Amino acid sequence: AQSVTQPDIHITVSEGASLELRCNYSYGATPYLFWYVQSPGQGLQLLLKYFSGDTLVQGIKGFEAEFKRSQSSFNLRKPSVHWSDAAEYFCAVAPGGYNKLIFGAGTRLAVHP
């Protein structure tokens, strides 16, 4: 069965530090891949997505993600974190159709001043 693993439940970084959130997926072929962010009490906002082509994709708010087929990974990165980036981040795949997403459990990011 398809699945998404986000190994880190909580991550704390200092403001200005770099960030990498890990995501691994289980699927036979290359699925559509997504990263969403959820601020407290809010809905989900799409940060970036990968369908095909260049394996390094740029998103909003200075985020980027790299697709690595050999590792079945789609890690999210940001070179310098801002306090406003504190939120929960979800990796998702769409193996069976574009509107049928499978989400990871999420990584909650805390940012220290």
Next chain:
Amino acid sequence: NAGVTQTPKFQVLKTGQSMTLQCAQDMNHEYMSWYRQDPGMGLRLIHYSVGAGITDQGEVPNGYNVSRSTTEDFPLRLLSAAPSQTSVYFCASTIGQGSDQYFGPGTRLTVT
């Protein structure tokens, strides 16, 4: 455009009660979906629709019914609420492949 709207924002039910969570979008999207979000589990797909009159089950459909009589609306019905259905429910829509999926603000449901 209002995007994806959900009502109510909060709801408390007693076990056995029924209710309908409303979802509407004004973007003329064919694809709509319902997810539930539980702590430590991310979001899980309940039901989805690829167009008016067409619905199908997702990962966790038991205890929920849906219908899609119009492109704009995709209500989620709980026929007999159970405490296990305490969750935050999100509706989402997209125009289709290659396009972004838009999420509503969510409905927080508590079943006592």
